[in-house]
Amino acid sequence: MHRSTHDDLVILGGTFDPIHYGHLRAVEEVRQALGVTQVMLIPAGHPPHRQSPWADARHRLAMTRIAVAHHPQFTVSSWEVKREGPSYSVDTLTALRQQRPDAVLAMVIGMDAFLRFDTWHRWQHILDLTHLIVTGRPGWPAAELPEALRQALYQRRCEDVSTLRQTPAGRILFHTVTALEISATSIRSLLASHHSPRFLLPDEVLDYIDAEGLYHSP
Numbered sequence: 001m002h003r004s005t006h007d008d009l010v011i012l013g014g015t016f017d018p019i020h021y022g023h024l025r026a027v028e029e030v031r032q033a034l035g036v037t038q039v040m041l042i043p044a045g046h047p048p049h050r051q052s053p054w055a056d057a058r059h060r061l062a063m064t065r066i067a068v069a070h071h072p073q074f075t076v077s078s079w080e081v082k083r084e085g086p087s088y089s090v091d092t093l094t095a096l097r098q099q100r101p102d103a104v105l106a107m108v109i110g111m112d113a114f115l116r117f118d119t120w121h122r123w124q125h126i127l128d129l130t131h132l133i134v135t136g137r138p139g140w141p142a143a144e145l146p147e148a149l150r151q152a153l154y155q156r157r158c159e160d161v162s163t164l165r166q167t168p169a170g171r172i173l174f175h176t177v178t179a180l181e182i183s184a185t186s187i188r189s190l191l192a193s194h195h196s197p198r199f200l201l202p203d204e205v206l207d208y209i210d211a212e213g214l215y216h217s218p
């Protein structure tokens with residue numbers, strides 16, 4: 001069966017408060033490993049699992065756009081930011097799937113997020129809409145997973161990217177990426193204590209943060 005691959009998509013959602021090289025490098029490595037052209041970054045509007053982000057959604061959207069402005073393979077979706085109420089990945093993925101019925105969709109999540117994946121709204125259905133690419137280091141402790149997640153892994157785990165590319169959704173792949181111990185929390189702390197986070201995130205994003213006075217303590 002012939003299928004067009006130009007709709008295939010690697011997806012990364014996050015609060016991006018702010019976006020940094022940990023996010024960008026992880027998703028780029030997954031993109032190359034899967035042989036997919038396009039990446040979509042989706043800043044969350046009102047994250048259901050977290051305390052309110054520190055920067056407004058419009059700033060987080062702007063920073064995400066600035067971070068990839070020179071990289072045409074990357075697009076930024078304003079969908080969750082513009083929607084009222086909580087952002088649920090399942091709703092975003094349902095909409096994306098309607099637009100790209102046959103495409104391979106691969107959503108990237110870090111190991112930290114995967115360990116709590118069974119608390120996500122309609123998480124089982126998410127796995128019918130997209131593949132999940134879990135990024136982390138090798139030798140992670142499968143035994144510590146909640147039982148429901150372990151069962152899902154048993155049914156859906158896939159060991160290599162070529163298998164994953166044969167089906168639009170439904171597989172879970174663990175993929176090792178270059179470990180960059182960067183977090184938005186540490187960048188916010190540096191800024192709050194008047195230290196520079198430069199080289200942890202793109203200069204253009206830092207210029208925006210400075211111009212808008214984000215994350216600085218009063």
Ligand code: ATP
Nearest residue numbers: 013014015016022026109110113180182183184185
């Ligand atoms: P915070 O420190 O505010 O919790 P964060 O830096 O973890 O933020 P998020 O926006 O919450 O960033 O992360 C979005 C996604 O990116 C999550 O799936 C997370 O696991 C992943 N991620 C975050 N930081 C890294 C990193 N350094 N390397 C690889 N993946 C990352």
